[in-house]
Amino acid sequence: MSDxxxxxxxxxxxxTIRNFIDGDWVEPKTDRYLDIVNPADSKAxxxxxxxxxxxxxxxxxxxxxxxxxxxxxxxxxxxRYMFKIKAILDKYHEEIARITTQxxxxxxxxxxxxxLRSIENVETAAGITSLMMGYNLEDGAAKNIDETVVRQPxxxxxxxxxxxxxxMVPFWFWPYAVATGNTFVIKVxxxxxxxxxxxxxxxxxxxxxxxxLNLVHGDKEAVDAILxxxxxxGVTFVGSTPVGKYIYARCGATGKRCIAQAGAKNFLxxxxxxxxxxxxxxxxxxxFGCTGQRCLAGANLVAVGDVYEELxxxxxxxxxxxxxxxxxxxxxxxxxxxxxxxxxxxHNYIDMAVKQGxxxxxxxxxxxxxxxxxxxxxxxxxxDNVTPDMTHAQExxxxxxxxxxxxxxxEEAIKLTNASPFGNSASIYTTSGRNARTYWxxxxxxxxxxxxxxxxxxxxxxFAGQKDSFFGTxxxxxxxxxxFFTDSKVVITRW
Ligand code: NAD
Numbered sequence: 244m245s246d247x248x249x250x251x252x253x254x255x256x257x258x259t260i261r262n263f264i265d266g267d268w269v270e271p272k273t274d275r276y277l278d279i280v281n282p283a284d285s286k287a288x289x290x291x292x293x294x295x296x297x298x299x300x301x302x303x304x305x306x307x308x309x310x311x312x313x314x315x316x317x318x319x320x321x322x323r324y325m326f327k328i329k330a331i332l333d334k335y336h337e338e339i340a341r342i343t344t345q346x347x348x349x350x351x352x353x354x355x356x357x358x359l360r361s362i363e364n365v366e367t368a369a370g371i372t373s374l375m376m377g378y379n380l381e382d383g384a385a386k387n388i389d390e391t392v393v394r395q396p397x398x399x400x401x402x403x404x405x406x407x408x409x410x411m412v413p414f415w416f417w418p419y420a421v422a423t424g425n426t427f428v429i430k431v432x433x434x435x436x437x438x439x440x441x442x443x444x445x446x447x448x449x450x451x452x453x454x455x456l457n458l459v460h461g462d463k464e465a466v467d468a469i470l471x472x473x474x475x476x477g478v479t480f481v482g483s484t485p486v487g488k489y490i491y492a493r494c495g496a497t498g499k500r501c502i503a504q505a506g507a508k509n510f511l512x513x514x515x516x517x518x519x520x521x522x523x524x525x526x527x528x529x530x531f532g533c534t535g536q537r538c539l540a541g542a543n544l545v546a547v548g549d550v551y552e553e554l555x556x557x558x559x560x561x562x563x564x565x566x567x568x569x570x571x572x573x574x575x576x577x578x579x580x581x582x583x584x585x586x587x588x589x590h591n592y593i594d595m596a597v598k599q600g601x602x603x604x605x606x607x608x609x610x611x612x613x614x615x616x617x618x619x620x621x622x623x624x625x626x627d628n629v630t631p632d633m634t635h636a637q638e639x640x641x642x643x644x645x646x647x648x649x650x651x652x653x654e655e656a657i658k659l660t661n662a663s664p665f666g667n668s669a670s671i672y673t674t675s676g677r678n679a680r681t682y683w684x685x686x687x688x689x690x691x692x693x694x695x696x697x698x699x700x701x702x703x704x705x706f707a708g709q710k711d712s713f714f715g716t717x718x719x720x721x722x723x724x725x726x727f728f729t730d731s732k733v734v735i736t737r738w
Contacts, residue, residue, distance in 0.1 A: 250571055252281070252345045253338065257289035260436060262298070262460055263443045265305035266453030271298040271460070277433055282348035282579040283569035285617040291436050294461035299430075299468035302457045306399045306426040307474045309454025314396050314424040316452075318372045321422050325369035327449040328418075332362045335445045339438060343410050344570040346437045348578040348619070349533045351570055354410075361414035361442075363702040367721060368418035374725045375423050388737045394729040396424035397476040397500075401469045403490065405482040406581055407536045407641075409435035410442060415706065416479040416502070419724035421455060428457045428475075430465050432482075434581055466490070475499060477727065479719065481538075482506075484639075484665075484711050491714035502727060503714040504707050506639045507538045507667035510660040511696050512545040512682065513554050514653065517672035522694065523561040527576075529670070529696025531565055531623045534580050535643035538712075539668045539690065539697045543629070543636055544647045545656045551649050555627065559604050562623040562645070568612045579619040580642055586619045589642035593624055596635040596646070601626040607643060631659055639665070653678055661687045667708035668698045689713060 257279065261268040275293035280286070294302075313321075332339070339361075340354035347354070368374075375394045383390030400420045404412040409431060417427045431439045443458050459465055469475055470493040477500030480490045487505030494501035511529060513519070529541035546554050570578030580586050590608055597603060607622030621642060629636050629646040636646050650656045660669050670692030671682040683691040689708035692698035700706040705718035717727035 250569075252288075252571065253341055255288065257437055259290040259292065260440050260460060261292070262294060262302065263440075263458040264302045265309070265457070271295065273298070279346060279437060280582065281345055282581055282619045283345075283571070284615050285583070285619065288345065289437065291433055291460050293433070294459050294465045296464055296468040299459050299461065299465045300472055302428050302459050303399055303401075303469070303472045303474050305454045306428050306457050309452060310398050310426045313426055313452060313455050316424070318375060318422070318424070321424065322369050322371050324449055324451055325365050325371070325418060325422055328446060329362055329365045329369065331445055331448050332358070332365065332442075336362070339410060339442060341571065342441050343435075343438045344578065346435045347406065347409060348581060349570050350575050350578050351573060353533055354570070357408055357411045360702065361411045364414040364720060365418045367702040368422040371422035371725070374722060375729055377731065384735050388735060391734045391736070392731050393734065394423070394725070395732055396728065397730055398425060399428065399475050400425050400477045400479065400728060401428045401430065401475050402479045403430050403466050403469065403482065404432055406432035406434035407533065407538070409438040412481045413439060415481070415719035416724060417456065419720075420728045421451075423725060423728045425476075425728050426455050426457075428459060428469065430459050430461055430469060433460065433462050436460050470494065470497065470499075473497070477501060480504065481719075487714055500727060501715050502707070502717060502719060504538070504719060505712050505714065506665060507540070507708065507712050508542050508637065508639050508663050508665040509540060509668045509670070510543045510545055510656075510663065511541045511670045512547060512653070512656040512660065512672070513550050514671065514673040514675065514678055515548045515550040516674045516678070517550060518674060519550070519553055519557050522672045523557050525694070525696050526558060527561050527565060530645045531562065531577050531643045532697065534577050534621070536581060536641050537697070538708075539699055541645065541670070541696050542640065544645050545659060546647055546649050547653060547656055548651060551647075555604070555647060558645070558647075559625050562605050562625055565623050567610050567620055567622050569615055569618065577623065577643060580621055581619070583619055585642065586621055589621050589640060589644060592635045592638075592640045592642070593626070593644060596626050596629070596633060599633045599635075600628065600630070601633060601635070601646070602628045631662065637663070653681060657682065657685050661685070664711045665708070666710035667712035668692065670696045670698060689718075
């Protein structure tokens, strides 16, 4: 860390970034480009080419060409690449985190945590020799007829990722896909393409064979090329619910495997027996961490019974104490939001909440950060007197807005939470094991927190939501990812 000037970005301008295809950096032929913008000050820091269908198809073909050699490379050798990659990422951890903050805005410690989670997925995938083993049973079919299951890779897989975790999300998938013997094409978010571009630069030191891991920059055109290409055997997607539904349907229509992790609206329930003082820090991280742009972010704060007054007072006090500013400033708790468009969306939701009868206890709309007046800042916002039928209480805002909803008991809190079309995560704060057990037993969400508000599974556990937050069967990360990226083949033998 001492090598870095802490407040200064590594580079002011990254120029026109390129695709990484078949081991080479390639500038795609296109007439469409986007600016890459630093949300802390709204200045352009690079240009992104929007790759055409034809150029995306070329990347997929190269990944396909590399498949057979890679697939026949023994798993232990593939695992050794993961160890090399882990060592490289450890070395560049701070640099990668700083680029994430520069293009996304999140506080630098959050970016460090994100980079660590990328590394943990590589560590987990390094155990592929054990993770992808099959099983067998002698005389399994009849006397002298043995039965064996092997797990085999399938070919080319792809990932389409969102802006909010530009480094980590592709790592939920590609290390498992590649370690199991597949080849891979990643289309990162057009809003935050620098983190993975730099990651691919440093990963060249790992000497993965050409074509095994490829990066394509673009938008819908590149995604549609992936969805329509018959060489692609499966797609992993993380992003909003409408796009997730679209991708899942297109994969179904073209016979591809699909993991589509989608949008969220997460409820945090606080029981009268909760330890409020010990929990408010954790609630702040949930609602306002990453400026509310997390699929696991708290959105609705459900106050049960007479906890309401104390919870409201302590929650607002803690939220008001958070420092908003550029994410590279180590003293900042909350960075800017990703774009002007997102800033306007968050403002609109707050305006609409007020029109529909909510009370603003803490207003983030008029935050100004001296020296960063052009940045996309919105402060922590707390809305009270919120009822479940209000628009902002139902839809994903994806910003630092907490809505307090009062209910009489735990059953009402569970009913309210389960009425949401989303089911990514839900948390309860309580000192009662019985309340906690009733809650996790009944709640329809993929990730449950008990006395913690960001229920993020470690790399060796599966990660996905339920209902409109997830379309698919196998989840990302760990053993689920290994299953997704392999097929089981049964071999029955008599000699
Ligand atoms: P997004 O859906 O706008 O974009 C995600 C990806 O899809 C990008 O790469 C984008 O280029 C591509 N895309 C966008 N529109 C498309 C279209 N019409 N056709 C084909 N591809 C398209 O999502 P975002 O704004 O980048 O990310 C925020 C969303 O992601 C939130 O809804 C958040 O909840 C969700 N998210 C979910 C998880 C999870 O694990 N469930 C994790 C992180 C983020």
